[in-house]
Amino acid sequence: MLIATSTVVHRVFTYDKSLRYTVVTGVSLFIFMVTFVAWHCITDETVMHPVLFGIEIAFVGIKTRSIINLRVADVEVQKQVKKLVTYGGVIFVSGFILWNIDNQFCESLTDTKHSLGMPWSFVLELHGWWHILTGIGAYIFIALVEYLTSEEAGQELGKSFAWPVGLILAGRRKAAKNWDVGNARVEEEKGRNGDVFSNGFGNGHLHANGKIHAHERNKSE
Structure with a gap:
């Protein structure tokens, strides 16, 4: 999930930069993320992982709104785009909250899931919901950033989005x-x-x- 979100971070901060800057930033970000994930797996820490994820979401949200103001002049299109940012942010944050609830109350949630049995125990698989919501939120921002950084920026949003x-x-x-x-x-x-x-x-x-x-x-x- 960190690496998936990192692709969006890389895009919003390099779309208007030179090829050299884009490549160097991408390689640096990749090395940092791989190192961090390896450290996280080895040490089994539970604090910095959600903190870094939250920082990435904040960076993407702030930078995306800045790009909207720069590249979208039409007021109605701005409303559409900002609505997507809001939806994407809410989905990201919802997954983030569910993930932290799962981390804090994993044992009691597991007991409840055992008592509920299949198939309702799936509802309390909060870690799984985090992955699903993060994937949806990541797609919204990837599609939105791709639109904002293309020649179609500022035009009426089409039907090409999934x-x-x-x-x-x-x-x-x-x-x-x-x-x-x-x-x-x-x-x-x-x-x-x-x-x-x-x-x-x-x-x-x-x-x-x-x-x-x-x-x-x-x-x-």
């Missing part, structure tokens, strides 16, 4: 469509009311004119 990005965007587009339909109905009602008022005013005006003309004819006779 689940759950497409689902998130589809929900927003549906809400926007409903909003547009609602506004169209309001405008249509206003138009109808205006037509009724105009017709009423016109008919009344014609009726009044008819009475005036008839009165004038009677006077002349």
Whole structure:
């Protein structure tokens, strides 16, 4: 999970740099991560692993928002992109929290899982949920960063994203469509009311004119 998140960290901090800088940074980050993971496995420590993971998430979130402000000018597209950042961040943090709960209460959770039995014990496999949520969050940020650092940055987000990005965007587009339909109905009602008022005013005006003309004819006779 650390290495998967590191790929996103590398991308957001090197997308606008030279090839040399990108390669050197990538190699350095890879060496650091391999060394850290080896140290973590040998010492079986449980503190620095979640700390480093949290730092990576924070770096990605802060840098991604900075890139959005630099490369996306359209306000509506900015809202879409920032919504993806929020969803990705929430998914990442949710997995992070579940992982720490599993670390702190592993023994009691294991006892509860044994008492529940299959298949409900899977619900309490919090370490497994951490891997799933981290994978989803990593994909959201990888897809988003790829979009922000490409020539398509600033354009309307297309349908090329896989689940759950497409689902998130589809929900927003549906809400926007409903909003547009609602506004169209309001405008249509206003138009109808205006037509009724105009017709009423016109008919009344014609009726009044008819009475005036008839009165004038009677006077002349």
